[in-house]
Amino acid sequence: MKKTRMGLGAIAVVGTAALVLTGCASGGDSGDSASGDSSAIITTNGSEPQNPLIPSNTTETGGGKIIDSVFAGLVSYNAKGATEMDAAESIESDDNKLWTIKLKEGQTFTDGTPVTAESFTKAWNWAAQFSNAQSASYFFDNISGYSAEADSDLALTVVSDTEFTAELAAPAADWPLRLGYSAFSPLPESFYDDTEAFGENPIGNGPYKLASADAWTHNQDIKLVTNSDYDGPRKPVNGGLTITFYTTQDAAYADVLSGNLDILDQVPDSQFASYQSDFPDRFANQPAAIFQSFTIPQYLEHFDGTTEEGKLRRAAISKAINRDDITKVIFQDTRTPAKDFTSPVIDGYSDDLEGSDVLTYDAEEAKDLWAQAEAIAPYGDTTFTLAYNADGGHQNWVDAATNSIADTLGIKAEGKSYATFAELLDDEDNDAMDGAFRSGWQADYPSLYNFLSPLYQTGAGSNYGRYTSTEFDGLLEQGAAATSADDATADFQEAQEVLFKDLPVVPLWYSNVTGVWADTVDNVEFGWNSVPLFYEVTKS
Template identity: 55%
Template sequence: MKFSKSVIGGVTLASASALVLVGCSSNGSETDPSGSAGAGATGDMIIKTNGSEPQNPLIPVATNETGGGKIIDAIFAGLVSYDATGATQNEVAESIETEDNQTFTITLKEGWTFTDGTPVLAHNFVDAWNWGADPANAATALNSYFLEPIEGFDGYNAEEGASNPAMSGLEVIDDLTFTVTLAAPNAEFPLALGYSAFYPLPDSFFEDPEAFGAAPVGNGNYMLADAADWQHDVQIDLAVNPDYAGERTPKNDGLSIIFYATQDAAYADLLANNVDVIDAIPPSAFASYEADLGDRAVNQPAAIFQSFTIPERLEHFSGEEGKLRRQAISMAFDREQITDVIFEGTRTPASDFTSPVINGWSDSIPGSEVLAYDPEQAAELWAQADEISPWSGTFEIAYNADGGHDVWVDAVLNQVGQNLGIDAVGLPFPTFAELRTEVTERTLNAASRSGWQADYPSLENFLGPIYYTGAGSNDGDYSSEAFDTLIDEGKQAASPEEAIEKFQAAQEVLFEDLPAIPMWYSNVNGGFAEGVEGVVFDWHSVPLFYEITKG
């Protein structure tokens, strides 16, 4: 739909009223896009929420984006889970013990089963991790980076021709016990074990991974009861797993995750009480949603970092020329103005590559001056790059139109274009999955919106998975020996304080190279419908769905 715009100080601002009054869901009737609560989720207390079509099949180690991650985390359970504050608590693990932070003995609790009735045993973890590390599965196992600390890892950096590795650092002791030996000590390793890359897989997965991805069998507190309950590009319906053996037992009857085409449609459904809880508010409603929802509005800090990535493979962005141009672009737009005017203070200008809610965060890392708004310096840097190779073409930022990003993209590019004297425009994709496909296949010839929602509460989690050489979420194919070395040293540090020093030093390297342009940190801005209770958003912005009820 079209909507009016006005320009304030170079910032394009969407009319708040034009978008918020959309009266229909993106996928059908207002009350239920599919016309059904789902064959696998039955009862009077089905919790409806917003989401997006997963980019990839629902395999834990293959999922590194939020649409699929929300579903994966509902249908699988790991060795540990995270509470609302990010603290770890044992889930499938009875104990995780180590004397040297290098060899860990993991003992599982008895009584856990997958939804196909088979038991969750030690080999289900070991086999899943080995599959994720196998170079033959590298195109699918996008999260294999997280397995790299394990001794014998043969993932992205394996020698050509290697196949079917069994990591030497994994050993099954008995049905409920296995050991993990790391290539080097890593005190943070247990903290990561609640992330999806470390989830177990049933034996049936290995018989046909492709079929499994369409109808996954998990061990979490919810389950996909029937493949038909995943209506692609519409919604997915999850039933409560009656055999779930953990302590996060759902207080409701299941989840319906609706794949809205726009955030505005989801918000309109929330105002009409047609969806129960949403974890994103459209920019058009930032000024009004807290008044609209009252005590049902959510606005709290979260471990979310937003940026855009400019790959070195793009023309004019390699070598010294590319470094100068990225610095110029970073200094050519006013983060403070954009967060104040467009986001109504629901975002905070970034001063690093991580998040203020993570232990060890700093707003004074050397090199972060490149995030300051300085149009004169930006123009000078751009001119220096032109002396190496004169600029030609149009600078574009690709984004998914279903995520409410058009307003800030227009604002950033209006200022970049004006201050650098170039053509700069947004490149919209209809859905997140379509954008991510071109990004991961390296067919996108433009910069792209990027960012990170933390998997576990650590500075390293914002750095290694995105910028380490060959990491699965390294969209720009950035590679720096200095950065990699500092990340490795931080992982092997003897104390959290020493690790933080290494990770901050690694950020100094990032500020010099700018493989991505930091923009801002996000609060989680959401809300819930009338009659809905027990809504708690956790440390990385996801509702604890199992706690939600409604009358």
């Protein structure tokens, strides 16, 4: 079999989104030269992490922004989604099944201890243990020895301090593409001494580190400073990063407008009509790998997706939503109505999959489907609720979507507000939702698989709707083991056609990244996944 080699340069990966930002509008100049105060602290917005800051248990954007800044995996992703070597010197395989990973020499954690092959193998094995209940444990499911129902013994072998091997259960040509995700981060030995304490004050090997032992002030902010020992592709040109946890996006917008915040990575919908005039040379509006939906949990009465009633009601709800009107009126064309479960910036995307017509607004068809469900079991005067977090700027579109559902189907429908994203996630984790809830995905790495496996695979960490389908799981497994990009794409598209029949979530739209920055900073560039490349930013 042709040898797959991953060397010091950018990795030539299967199905990357290397050109996804070509031709997109952006108001900034991210030039090659850096100027400004190298000790200056960059400020940006964020949200309180749901969990302690352990890489394998951080699967939401608030914590993810911090973890990705503090840790360096084997590879990282540049602005366009192409993969670059980070902690790894090379990643090689003769058969796409047995992979040999060599590390760059001389790397250390911020406590001064060395980053070794065992720093990776021990961390991966710990994350994969069933008894440790890590939300991202399923990312290791294609490594031999993984078990979703018992403690795992991953087929990882340490060859030397700077070399180890990983044996996959089946060939996967794009496996190195996944290794930039935070679950694959290394951990220092101190982690195992007190995991709880580590989660409050993580010790990483990335471009930034916590400014002090008490740098994380819960529900307020976290302060990071540059890690001078980091020498990878994301070496910062500034002195640090402070992430403030805003309760509303409008408050964050007011701060960046007044110069009290440097970068805002999500303009609130209340400012869509004015942000370009407010920041004429300092805005971005470009495609990103973000899919948005709402989830109707399988345990919700009348919506069991394995029953005819449940399938009819899910389809009726989907057809009752006027996505075209909402994206135009509420989002001022900063969203695009969904045609699948992934993103148009990902290779393999298709807008004409079988069953995708369920995403087209059709009031008469929606009423008919609902009536068929009513003939099976009356819905009564139950109110259909759609939960959202108030700190994320979601109320306007939730109100518009529930009004569309109510007007079309003649039922009561309304939003249900949670104060914070963490509180919403906690109820989702505990199967405590009494209605639908807003959901979506910001890609971890540029692949169709990443939009499907974490959200819908049986037992996956972000499968909060508790969806399960042996047909879907089989197609996903088949695509993951494919030896060519075309074969993998065909399997993943067929898997989505299963999702269109079952509708575990109701796809809504794809997001652009709409960000702004103050005149206090330069060289602002937003990446393929909508996150600013903070390490490039300069400040006077």
